Amino acid sequence: MTDTTIHPAGSAQLMSRPALHYTATNTWLNDPNGLVYNQGVYHLFYQNNPFDNVWGNMSWGHATSEDLLHWTEHPVAIACDEQEDVFSGSVVVDEDNTSGLGTLENPPLVAIYTSAFKEGSGLQGTQAQSLAFSTDSGMTWQKYAGNPVLNRGSAHFRDPKVFRHEGSDGAFWVMVAVEAQHQQVVLYRSDDLKAWEYLSTFGPANATGGEWECPDLFPLPVDGDPDHVKWILVVNINPGAVAGGSGGQYFVGHFDGVRFIADTDSLVQASADGTVNLPDCLWLDWGRDYYAAVSFSNAPNNRRIMIGWMNNWDYANSLPTQPWRSSMSLAREVELTTINGLPRLVQRPVLSPGFGRNIHTVQDMEVGSSPLALPDFDTAQVIDADILPGTARVVSLTLFGATRLSFDAATHQLTLDRRNSGHTTFHEKFASTESAPVVLEDGILRLQVIVDHGSVEVFAQGGKVALTDLVFPGPGSVGTELSAEGGTATVRKLTVSAVS
Known part of the structure; x- marks a missing residue:
């Protein structure tokens, strides 16, 4: 990151660029996308406007790190075009080349992203899931010719998080996405990342006062016990979070390869008028500025590491910084710990030994x-x-x-x-x-x-x-x-x- 200073709007004070938190050099960023670890490198892709420091022209920016603290910015990875904006999604390492987009000797990285189709395109007004792939360790990307690979005909179907799952009938890919305005998480499965079969729907539940976005689903051992594993479903919401505006909630439960079932103690009973007491829900963060948090694929030693967007849609486009606008949170390692008899997330910032x-x-x-x-x-x-x-x-x-x-x-x-x-x-x-x-x-x-x-x-x-x-x-x-x-x-x- 370049250490520069800026004049906030309406002020003569010099404000330094963050020293620890990733920012794009001179453009806008929001949701982290495609977090993946591959060949000793952490890849951070993210929603990026390559042409300005406010939201628009959504494309995937790209940065890499070996320690999750020092980041190197790279050229735009997956760009918007006249047909689509490239919204949020995830990246997997297709080790067995199930997609046929690489080889067994050189497995591809496959990005699963939301195509937000523009006016004038054949699918204008809809959001559907598409693929891009890389055969050079994520440094250059090609959009798949058969896009989109999953289309529900919906205007708000987005943010696919994909992972490899070992089920009773073998290994397959699972996609966790949202119908944002219905406050629903929808799950699909695939053998090749191209053809998808519907599995189940979760929600609405708990905080439902805004759109659900950027879901994630992953297993964690309780108190480090490999024989006692729970599944965590993360669902970000905007607006309607506990501190106002944007935020991330989570559920603890079980995933059987078809559906996620939340533990009863993860669910909050609505009052007679249908409202939910937000402090009773499970929140990743109680502040105003931790949103769209998702976890890395293939992190070493089975660690579960998350990064969030350090901002809030209430005022995101108005932050008094330039030429960049917005930053990422520090990476956080998450674990599942028994607290008052119940499994709950614990988060710690990833700081290297001898840090500072x-x-x-x-x-x-x-x-x-x-x-x-x-x-x-x-x-x-x-x-x-x-x-x-x-x-x-x-x-x-x-x-x-x-x-x-x-x-x-x-x-x-x-x-x-x-x-x-x-x-x-x-x-x-x-x-x-x-x-x-x-x-x-x-x-x-x-x-x-x-x-x-x-x-x-x-x-x-x-x-x-x-x-x-x-x-x-x-x-x-x-x-x-x-x-x-x-x-x-x-x-x-x-x-x-x-x-x-």
Whole structure:
């Protein structure tokens, strides 16, 4: 990534490009697409406008990495044309060349994407699933001549996530896609990625106040036990997420090769008027800016690694950055852990060993109303903290001099408040506070906070709770400090690591 600076609209302040989060050099990006690991390289494809820094001309951008932290941008992989925009989808490594688009000696990478057909095309107004393939490790792509390979005649059938499944009758491909405006996930199977047979439908369920998008379906062992496996169905929704606008929900259940059946404890009962209490649903992230999250195919050692779009459709086209607009989240490894007797996702950012440099450590220090000053944020930093709230009513970490992350001991709510965080007026829905329920463990609040130029990602209690928000500090917005209100708290250990 090129380290450049920009002038936000209406401001003289210089704002740096994110140091840790992927951005396109000078264009727009949104949903991560086709996340795949192949021959030692992680491939990140994504929705991209090659010609501007606002949404439009949807094509697949492309970046690669060997460590999920340092990314190299490549030319557009799959471009829109006069017939179609190239919407979201996935990539598989066709090891057995079931598609016939490569060879056994050189298996193809096959992209399954949504063709959004334009006015004037033979299928205008519909969305259907198409293929593109690569025989040079994902560096160049060719659209399949027989596209589309799956067409329901629908205007909102999109976002196919495809994976290889070993069933009782052998191995086959499974596609998980959405009928977005019906709040349904639809499943299909195929032997060759070209001919598809309908399997089943899931939904509507839980949060249904907007369009369902970007589904994902994958197995995870519970507490690392290979004999106890559950399936996770991720469904992103816009609008209607827990913090407002865009967000990602998930269900825990079982997949038998035909249908996904959610566990009863994953389902929220609607009230008499049909509404659902959104905090009762299962959310990938409680912040405003983690959406369209999907996982990598073929990640080594059976790891399940996800990346989301760090933005919200409420204000996505208005972000005060240029020449780029929008970024990806950090990669997150997800696991399934028993929490209060139920299997639930835990997410941790993928940070390589020895990541950053330790620039500040605090141990066994009591903190009260007089704040404990920490290093200023002149670069991206990671804060790891174990805090005993003690007699304090509220424990707060102030970032950028004005962004407040606080834990309320009475309500057990962790809240990120960006209402006074510099540039907030570029859109009426941006200034906000986001909260998530957090349960102390042995009386300890454990936080990992990744602060980059333009964002805050919070992982609480070892990743049991995630909360992500964009933040655009104003002029002079520097300074980091920890404080307690209504009593004293004890910092058992706090470490600040800087990343240039």
